[in-house]
Amino acid sequence: MSAVAMGLILAAVLIALLASGIWVAVALFAVGLFAMEAFTTSPTGLALGTSLWGAIASWSLAPLPLFVWMGEILFRSRLSEDMYAGLAPWLGRLPGRLLHVNVLGCGVFAAVSGSSAATAATIGRMSIPQLRERGYPDRMIIGTLAGSGTLGLLIPPSIILIVYGISAELSIARLFIAGILPGLMLVGLFMGYVALWALLHPGRMPPAEPRLPLGERLWHARRLIPVLALVVGVIGSIYVGVATPTEAAALGVAGALLLSAGTRSLTWASFRDGLMGATRTSCMIVFILAGAAFLTTAMGYTGVPRLLAEWIAALDLSPLALLAALAVFFIVMGCFLDGISVVVLTTSVVLPMVQAAGIDLLWFGIFLVVIVEMAQITPPVGFNLFVLQGLAGRNIFQIAWASLPFFLVLLLAVVILVVFPELATWLPDRMGGR
């Protein structure tokens, strides 16, 4: 059977299972099991056992539950309310107002966390209740979180850039630097879209808050100090060498606990509820990750992604056409597999063809990551969609629909990156060495 036919069958089975109300993680496992049984001769059960343990018992996953916990602690303390109250008077004139906090918050948090799910989960936990209470439209709250949560992948530190850098034998440091300008550009584009939307739909924004004189605004800003101190502390711990990026999450938890104790909002009940809530949320995310990892293993055995990439390689396209074909390929694959898996499964085939076409691998890494960011918000399998479904209590279609404009903004960013490759290459070229 051809790879295309196998791919279409598996996609159809996955969509059918999800549509019938099967839990996302269970559906991913089921499709993986089906793929192994139908299309390979390898021992399904043994592969399942290996994958369950190998993919999940991993040091690199540790920050995810910890950041989710940090979000729960902050949500249960007065700190998140304080943060929005402190910021509100300052953003009064900017069209979109507190919605920008989602974009900027994710952008800043992305500098701590290497994962997009952790970014969306931590910021979302604090922001959704606050913004809902203030009357912001749900659609924009969720869209901004889903879209800018993906910045966790592009703004260093980034797990996927490390994975790509090791495969492509590139300097991780240079890749990280290369991600900075495109990351800032995306923050700008997201904020631009939010402002534009707010100008076009003034009736759907909550009524303006009273304008305060500068002195009063400064007085309100004092409430920002604890959260700012936490953010600076966590980012700072990485950059002064107290903690590695993976370890920083634990400092975030400790800091959040100390701060909420300091503001007298830490009780045994709130501690217990926060810990249990975080355990459940991270269990949900990690179990989906386990399902995705097993599906990735199954795809490795069936060879579907590799065969499709080989098929593209055989077309012998011009560099620009190759980039377009790869973009479509990764976007489509990204609908069904987790983005990092797509990169892992196809680099053996894709990197040589990209290199042969004379495309700069450093630039291509950034190009790839922006496309993988899209995969986080495309249904049916999009991790940010799952995280936000868990946090916002909306169904996945509503969340995907809310994320669509941000998907288009990411697409625009890809085009800009192709037209102005210097966005990714200029900063690393300024670095010393080679």
Add this chain to the structure above:
Amino acid sequence: MRIVLDGLYRLAGVLAALCMAGIALVVLAQIAGRGLGFRVPEANEIAGYLVAGSAFLGLAPTLQAGTHIRVNLALQVLPPALRRWVEVWCLLLALAVVGYATWWALDLVIGSFEFDDRSPGELAIPLWIPQCALPLGLGMCAVALLDNLQAALRGQPPAYVEAESAADLPGWNR
């Protein structure tokens, strides 16, 4: 029976939460050790094992709380009579998948015990010990699925359904 099952889910939740707190403690101890000059042996491996412990032991209580997500759009618009049978289908498939995973997770643990697989560092932790969380957590999840299946078959709403609808908030596209 009800008390026993609910107690089981609660116990699983507490164990999962302890693993979660354990991740933070191990990592914090590692950071502190670097400053104070002591070392937590195999801290990274242990943190990874606790991630698995927390995720798998948490499966059953997370199911009961309605936190495992799914596309329940079709379910919500179905007439109640039909909805019940769709729930039964979901529970049966999930039971099959989780049951199968429990079986092979058990095989993993037994294999690790027989092969005497160990962690790569100086502690050489026998891997079957942390791996026990997999069949235990998956097995308790299977029990919870069975629990809900018998409820659905008797025409009662499964526990997670109530939790799911409680999470649905109004105000979309206002």
Add this chain to the structure above:
Amino acid sequence: AQSWNMATPYPDATFHTQNVRDFVADIEDATDGALSVTVHSAGSLIRHPQIKRGVRTGQVQMGEVFISLLGSEDPVYAVDSIPFLATSYEDAERLWEASREPIESRLEADGLMLLYAVPWPAQGLYTSREVDSVEDLEGLRFRAYNAATSRLAELTGMEATQVEVPEIPQAFSTGIVEAMITSPTTGVNSKAWDFVDRFYDIQAWLPKNMVIVNREAFESLGEAEQAAVLEAAAAAEERGWRMSREEAEAQKAALAENGMEVVTPSDTLREQLAEIGRTMTEEWLEDTGADGEAIIEAYRAD
């Protein structure tokens, strides 16, 4: 016709993976396609710690493993990672001759067959500090990743700290680690010059990767195919050792070219490290008993 899967831990650009790909191509040529092997590199199918188990249980028919990763299972596997025991390709070859048979018999007991093993270039010390003697190492934060490197840190007065491969560049730039011991290959692949100034060519040890096959799968092949696999394996071993030697020179040159100081260690440092090597060999012998004695005796007899 049979089609096999093979799991390897390292990315495609690594010479070990290139050698594996040549090995597989040789098999496919010699068997005229009767046996085809799909290589899943970079841990994309099975992660490194599970590869041996994966081959053993038949999830893949072949696999590549860093031999001393199995040291916690049986210390004999760690023989090629005893610091300062075998410090040149000639030594490493003799040590491999002495240890091949015991390693083979251990694999055999697990239903596995050894096909070939290829060393990494000799491990060197990466640090920005000037090091003329072991005393200069005192207090350095050293990246330890297994029992042997932790013990080495202890014996040299360094502070062992655990940092995983992806975080090495950042850990060096921020001072979480100040020294590591690894091959010039890994140094070049991770662009060590971005974060560290000196490479001390201390030739600490030459660890090896081995390629193993599931015995049952191997025996299910026809006689001609079995012979083809063994022949390709012998060729891969020879080619791999040659590639490794070339790699060592080329990558040390690359380190220098990119502005790192490639330092030949002082005699004092060398002697002190050799002394530590003797201590660690003794400790290894305590763990392995008669099996270890036999290996070391055979190695020293040559």
